[in-house]
Amino acid sequence: MTGAHSPSAAHPRTRPPGEHHHPTTTPPHPRETHVTGATIWLTGLPSAGKTTIAHALADRLRAEGRRTEVLDGDEIRTFLSAGLGFGREDRHTNVQRIGFVAELLASHGVLTLVPVIAPYAGSREAVRKRHQQEGTAYLEVHVATPVEVCSVRDVKGLYAKQAAGELTGLTGVDDPYEEPASPDLRVEAQAQTVQESAAAVHALLTERGLL
Ligand SMILES: Nc1ncnc2c1ncn2[C@@H]1O[C@H](COP(=O)(O)OS(=O)(=O)O)[C@@H](OP(=O)(O)O)[C@H]1O
Numbered sequence: 001m002t003g004a005h006s007p008s009a010a011h012p013r014t015r016p017p018g019e020h021h022h023p024t025t026t027p028p029h030p031r032e033t034h035v036t037g038a039t040i041w042l043t044g045l046p047s048a049g050k051t052t053i054a055h056a057l058a059d060r061l062r063a064e065g066r067r068t069e070v071l072d073g074d075e076i077r078t079f080l081s082a083g084l085g086f087g088r089e090d091r092h093t094n095v096q097r098i099g100f101v102a103e104l105l106a107s108h109g110v111l112t113l114v115p116v117i118a119p120y121a122g123s124r125e126a127v128r129k130r131h132q133q134e135g136t137a138y139l140e141v142h143v144a145t146p147v148e149v150c151s152v153r154d155v156k157g158l159y160a161k162q163a164a165g166e167l168t169g170l171t172g173v174d175d176p177y178e179e180p181a182s183p184d185l186r187v188e189a190q191a192q193t194v195q196e197s198a199a200a201v202h203a204l205l206t207e208r209g210l211l
Pocket residue numbers: 045046047050051073074077086090091092094095115116117118119156158168169170171175
């Protein structure tokens with residue numbers, strides 16, 4: 001269909017039937033005019049520090065008055081991705097679902113932090129592409145703590161379980177982790193405090209004009 005309501009490059013999402021365009025005379029909410037959202041994906045091995053960095057950064061961003069969400073991997077697997085396992089296909093599906101929700105939030109001005117392993121480069125690339133298509137900012141942060149450090153931290157006891165033969169398919173041990181070739185930022189979290197790691201991501205957001 002062509003005409004006033006046909007989709008355009010600037011508004012690529014299809015409006016549901018019956019939903020009307022807001023009158024152009026309605027001004028946007030003043031606080032929202034200069035707010036740019038973004039998805040900040042923190043990828044890395046289990047116990048690398050993704051969740052800890054995400055929450056430290058979220059606290060800081062909220063204190064600075066920014067709308068911020070953390071899409072926690074464990075929570076997502078309880079609700080949005082309930083029933084999915086840790087095989088290649090399920091992990092890919094999980095990452096695409098999270099990417100979809102993150103993009104929606106980010107497109108509405110929310111700084112959306114995603115501490116999720118996302119072990120496959122192809123899955124991460126698909127999420128980046130989706131953001132590009134929608135014109136939404138996307139940053140990939142590799143929390144690059146080496147497996148030797150992660151396995152000592154072993155926050156959830158997964159490395160010990162794998163070593164004891166009680167679990168197979170642990171990312172970075174007996175399941176793949178495809179390291180990002182050119183992330184927007186690589187954080188050497190094993191050599192930093194949590195606040196230093198969070199500050200490095202904060203500096204990236206500033207550098208990219210998102211703060
Ligand atoms: N086999 C195996 N491999 C990796 N991780 C495992 C596994 N089994 C359970 N867990 C726990 O689940 C969390 C990973 O889920 P995610 O949704 O973040 O990862 S994925 O992108 O779908 O791979 C991950 O959370 P984090 O430790 O916070 O990374 C693990 O605690």
